[in-house]
Amino acid sequence: MRIALLILAAGSLWAQVAHYSVVLRPDFEKKVLRGIEDVELRDPARASLAGGKNLTITRKPAEGRFEYEAKPGQGFRWLDDGTIITMFDCGAWMVCDASPGYRATLRLEIVVPAAASGMRAIGPGRLTKQYRDSEGEHFVYEVRKAAQSFLFSFAVAKVERSVSGNFEILSVRPPSGEAMAKSAKAYRFFRQKAGIDLPDPHYAQAFLSMRGIGQEAAGMALMSQTYLENLETRDSVELMAHELAHQWWAVLVGIRSWSDFWLNEGITEFMTAAFVEHHQGRAAYDAKIRTLESEMANLRAEGKDRPLHWEKWTDAVGALGPVPYRKGALFLHRLRGEMGEERFWRGIALYTRRHAGKLVDSRDFRVAMEETAGRSLGVLFEEVVYR
Numbered sequence: 414m415r416i417a418l419l420i421l422a423a424g425s426l427w428a429q430v431a432h433y434s435v436v437l438r439p440d441f442e443k444k445v446l447r448g449i450e451d452v453e454l455r456d457p458a459r460a461s462l463a464g465g466k467n468l469t470i471t472r473k474p475a476e477g478r479f480e481y482e483a484k485p486g487q488g489f490r491w492l493d494d495g496t497i498i499t500m501f502d503c504g505a506w507m508v509c510d511a512s513p514g515y516r517a518t519l520r521l522e523i524v525v526p527a528a529a530s531g532m533r534a535i536g537p538g539r540l541t542k543q544y545r546d547s548e549g550e551h552f553v554y555e556v557r558k559a560a561q562s563f564l565f566s567f568a569v570a571k572v573e574r575s576v577s578g579n580f581e582i583l584s585v586r587p588p589s590g591e592a593m594a595k596s597a598k599a600y601r602f603f604r605q606k607a608g609i610d611l612p613d614p615h616y617a618q619a620f621l622s623m624r625g626i627g628q629e630a631a632g633m634a635l636m637s638q639t640y641l642e643n644l645e646t647r648d649s650v651e652l653m654a655h656e657l658a659h660q661w662w663a664v665l666v667g668i669r670s671w672s673d674f675w676l677n678e679g680i681t682e683f684m685t686a687a688f689v690e691h692h693q694g695r696a697a698y699d700a701k702i703r704t705l706e707s708e709m710a711n712l713r714a715e716g717k718d719r720p721l722h723w724e725k726w727t728d729a730v731g732a733l734g735p736v737p738y739r740k741g742a743l744f745l746h747r748l749r750g751e752m753g754e755e756r757f758w759r760g761i762a763l764y765t766r767r768h769a770g771k772l773v774d775s776r777d778f779r780v781a782m783e784e785t786a787g788r789s790l791g792v793l794f795e796e797v798v799y800r
């Protein structure tokens with residue numbers, strides 16, 4: 414297993430990257446991605462590009478251009494049925510800075526060879542061009558609104574494309590109207606609670622042959638095919654709602670550092686519970702809160718509790734884990750109780766609108782909530798967020 418990874422210190426010249434342009438050619442026989450990447454820098458005079466020790470750069474003909482090969486490993490899977498799935502770590506398949514501290518635009522062109530006919534590329538942002546030539550089928554995706562690089566994931570899979578208004582579903586079998594209708598309902602709910610619409614309301618959901626996945630990207634989410642059936646036939650809306658909520662709380666409002674990962678996952682988990690309440694009633698919300706409480710009690714018993722704002726991680730994987738999700742969601746549930754319905758939801762909307770397109774930390778959230786609470790929430794934040 415080899416991971417193509419380039420990590421340079423935060424605040425280095427990579428903070429100068431304004432735009433990535435990547436052309437990927439998957440070789441389905443050798444299971445390797447061949448990439449050509451151009452990097453546009455904000456201040457080229459200050460830049461001196463270098464490769465990381467695990468990235469196989471095969472050619473570097475000009476400053477800011479890389480040719481490289483990436484093999485499957487952490488952050489990048491190649492399944493037996495040919496499906497390619499990337500997860501969370503852009504460094505697995507492109508030369509990038511994986512830290513969340515800045516945003517860049519992306520042009521991602523994936524060339525699916527003619528021999529792999531029937532496979533489609535699914536990328537972040539919007540599909541802006543698709544054409545066939547002697548090489549195969551070219552899919553060009555563009556993230557035009559700058560995004561953090563962990564939101565650049567893509568997949569290649571044998572899926573059909575279904576479109577309904579702003580929603581797109583890519584799945585092995587065509588979806589029933591149920592999945593589209595529930596997605597649209599969740600979208601309306603989050604838009605109302607956020608107090609702001611997404612800059613680009615287009616949203617794609619890809620349901621893939623790999624089990625147990627759920628991952629947000631810019632304007633897109635990757636989930637499992639088995640989940641689509643649960644969404645349609647068992648009204649299991651949680652994963653759909655969770656990934657969709659991330660378009661506001663992760664993509665639109667981003668975290669400055671992994672130390673505040675709970676602002677992505679805790680808010681999103683809570684918003685999922687709130688949508689469950691809206692969709693299925695208060696008893697379903699209460700049941701979800703009870704589940705979160707018992708999961709959190711187990712984590713405490715295992716000695717895994719930690720403050721929500723947590724700086725003791727060494728890499729992104731260490732910053733994740735279940736605590737930001739469970740404890741974060743329960744903290745919002747508690748704030749909801751302490752502040753009361755009206756002030757609480759006004760605070761959520763204020764926080765989201767004020768920081769749309771910006772990067773945040775725990776203090777930004779606290780300031781917005783205190784503003785609508787009309788009082789200090791310092792004791793509560795000290796207890797749960799910082800200690």
Ligand SMILES: [Zn+2]
Nearest residue numbers: 655659678681
């Ligand atoms: Zn999430």
